[in-house]
Each structure stands twice: as structure tokens, then as C-alpha cells.
Amino acid sequence: MNPQTQTRAKVEHNGPLAILRFEGDVTSASKDAVLGTYQKLPPETKEILLDFSKVQYLNSSGIALVIQLLMEANKSGQKVQTFGLTPHFQKVFTLLGLTKYTSLHPTESAAKAAFG
Amino acid sequence: MNPQTQTRAKVEHNGPLAILRFEGDVTSASKDAVLGTYQKLPPETKEILLDFSKVQYLNSSGIALVIQLLMEANKSGQKVQTFGLTPHFQKVFTLLGLTKYTSLHPTESAAKAAFG
Amino acid sequence: MMSKALTDREQAVTTELRLPSRLGYEKVAMSTAASVAGLMGFTDDRIEDLKTAVAEACINAIEHGNRLDASQTVLVVLSIAENTLEVKVVDRGRGAVKSSVRVPDIDRKMHGEEDLRGMGMFLIQSLVDEAEWVNDKRGGSYARLAIHLDREKEVSDEPSDPD
């Protein structure tokens, strides 16, 4: 038994838009799910939506992986919008400054609309 | 600080019908909320609806109080219907035999309808 | 369950909780047990069953074992070995005996012929896969509950990348 839950990530593509839907915990064990999934996106991806609505637990090591994703997306000129975080994790993302590189939205449609 | 949560009971009357809505935990500390509330019902009460939809935790001492309520209602010729129990506590009530003296319903309207 | 030689990976992994003998603290044991069972991949309804069984065992330890003496603690030992979660609830009293498990007779209760209480041990026994009460003259007595993961039915998480 491994007490660290495996993170699952489902990906949906739609032209330049990719939606990454995470499930499970986002921790140090989530490297594949977060970065691996990001790195496998097709090169035409310009807009990335991160869906945390099925994630109940994130810790600082998991958030470090999200920051790395934001860093790589930033380098590639991709825009990232985030939704589905609980109010608590919205606060945590804000405390850690991630909101400078991704906006936090209450719903998927609000997040999509933010790409303009 | 008292680590046993106080149980609250709200009562609604409608002619012969009384609805007892419990909130909080139902434990050995719930005597007033369960039996006290029952005993203060007006004498014309013939039908009693027990609402557990805001109760998250019941233990065997709390259930003993519910059995005492059923006993007193039975003696007074009152009918009791129950709703709002989680599937787990439906199982517990069934295991303990309470379902012989009160039926468990999924919704308030189903419970009301059962008075016929 | 510990009968065959265990590899390192399969050795019991233990979590211990020590609670004050105060009614209400059984809820802390419920949360802790639920969380450990969650790590193992038990389904929500098995976890609900376990929580109620653990609560009843802790209430008995607080009330009957330690007689509500705030200076005594209740020890809850949660051990994972292979597919089994074992929970021991230890108190400082003389312990319960299995023969105290009474199958409640609701008709007798309704007619005042049987104590309204006395349903805890029956509930424990009904809700877990194994229940026993051990009378330990030296170390304190305990209730021992166990549940088994049914790997065929319950979908535990795949082991994740050890990183």
C-alpha cells in the first residue's frame, strides 16, 4: 500500500485550447500527472485550463509542480487559467503569489472566457 | 469547552402533525433535545415526523433515546415516521430493529405521505 | 493475518492515537480511523461502518473502562498489515467480555423488559469483519476490531511513482 494517492489527469483538446483535469491529491508524487501531462500537450496548444475541482488536497510540494508548469507555459508563451480550487486553496495560491501568473476562476466557463 | 456537541431540536406543529428537526449530534447528551422536545408536544399530536437530515453523528446512547421516544409514542397511540438518515444510519437503525416501530424514508414528502 | 513471513513492505504500519477519557473525543478517533482506512482504499460505506464501530468502542473505553476519569487516557492503535486494518481500543479497566454482546430485542425494549442501552458491542460486531474483547490484566484491556480490504471489489489507488 502506498499512502500517497496517485494523481490522475485527464486531458481535453480543442484546437489551441487544452483542459487539464486533475483528480486525487496534488503532492510530491504528482510529477507525472502535472508536468508529464503538460509536456505531452500538442505543440499548437496556446491556452491551458487547469481544473482542480476534483482535487481535495494539495500541499506545497504539489504546488511547486504547478509553479513549474506555469514557468514552462510562460516560457512557451501559453496562457493559463485556473478553476475549481476551494476557497481555502484559492487563498493558498494567492499567498504564494501564483495569481500573478494564472487567474483563479469560480467556474469553467468564467475561466474559458478569460482567454478573451 | 464541552466536547459533546449540544443537540438542537426545532419543532413545527400542524394540527395532529408535529415535525421534530434535530441538528448536531445525537448522543447521551441529547436527552432534552430528544425526549424533552417530545414530551412538550401538544396533546393533540397524533403523527410525528423525525427529521435527521442535519444530524451527522448518532451513537448507540443517542439511539437509545430515539427508542425511548418511539416507546412513549407507541404507548400514546402516535405514529412516527423518520427521514433524513444517511444510508449508514439507515443500516444502523435497521440492524437495531427500530424499523419495526418507525419507517425510514428518503424524503420529507415520502415520510409525510406514509401517514396515509 | 501475521501468520506468514512478511516482507518489509508488508510489515504492520502503525498509527497511535491517545485520547482523554471524555465523551465527545470518540469523534477524534472516528476521524483518525477514517483517514487511515481512506489511505488503504476502503470504500466510503465501509469507512462509515468502521467509524461507528470505533466510536462505540471508544465510548465504552471512556465510560466503562476508564469510568470517565479524566486522568486516564484511551489508546487507539491502528495497524495496517497487507489488506487488513486492525484497530485496538485500549483502556485501563477490567475489560469487556464477549458474552456481554447482547443482540438487542426491540420488542422487549419497547415493552420496558430490556435496558434501552446495551447496543454498542452488538453494533461493533455487526459492522466490522472481526471483533474481539481481550482482558489483559497487565497492560489494560482492549477491544480489537478488524476490517479486510476486498481487492476484488474495492478499488484502491494504484501505487504512485515513488519519486
Place this chain on the structure above:
Amino acid sequence: MMSKALTDREQAVTTELRLPSRLGYEKVAMSTAASVAGLMGFTDDRIEDLKTAVAEACINAIEHGNRLDASQTVLVVLSIAENTLEVKVVDRGRGAVKSSVRVPDIDRKMHGEEDLRGMGMFLIQSLVDEAEWVNDKRGGSYARLAIHLDREKEVSDEPSDPD
């Protein structure tokens, strides 16, 4: 908080949890701490803050303090005294120092000028009312977190009938 003479009712009431040094078990500490905070009447959002702080302290104890050594345990001591919930997370290592708390600079992280990790202690400090790190050469080092009930704002349950 223990400075004035305490009546019996106000003496610290302690719950202890002992966890294996395995990542993932911090979730058990989160559940236990949330449950104790719930007994005290803390609001859900304060409990969420506490859970994250406790998780980060346990992860540090597991990773840095006990270096993932499965034979070492992490001890979590939860004490209630008056309106304060204090959580000590004790490990067997040399302990953290307050000066290790780094305010993360997201711009530097985004430009590869700062380690992506190193946010745990900052989070702990941001989410609880008190945080300190104590280097105890004998008994193991600990992180000490505390949150205070604000009786004006938080509606704790009225004491119930002691029965």
C-alpha cells in the same frame, strides 16, 4: 496562555497522535487536528487553514526531521487550553530554524532564480496565529503551531447538559 492559575476545567486537555514517517500519513494528522478543532468550535475556514499548516509541519518532520526513516515516528500533540489549540509536531531530527522561513518570491521562482520548493514554513506561518520552531537537543525538535478561538466571532457550541 498557561500563565494564570487554571481551574480544573481550564487545564490543558491533550490528544496525541503518533504517525509512521511515510509521506501520505500527514493526511491522518490533518483529520485528527480538524476533528479536535471542530470539538472546540472553530469555523470551517479556520480548520482548513489549520489542516494545511499541520500537513506541512508533518511533511517536514517526515522528510527533513526523520529523513523518511520508517522506523522513526512523528508525534503530534494537540493541546486545548482555554481558547487556544496548540499543535506540536515532534520529530527525531535536529529541527528547523525560524530563519529558514522564506517568503516565496514567485517572480524569482518563475525565472529559475529560486528553488521551486521551500514554501512549507511560510505557509505554516501565514495560516496559524502562532508558529515557532524549537530545537530540542534531548527530546526531539518540534514545530509549534497555535490558533485562538475568537469567542466574539466564532460560535462555539453552548456547553450541553453534562448528564
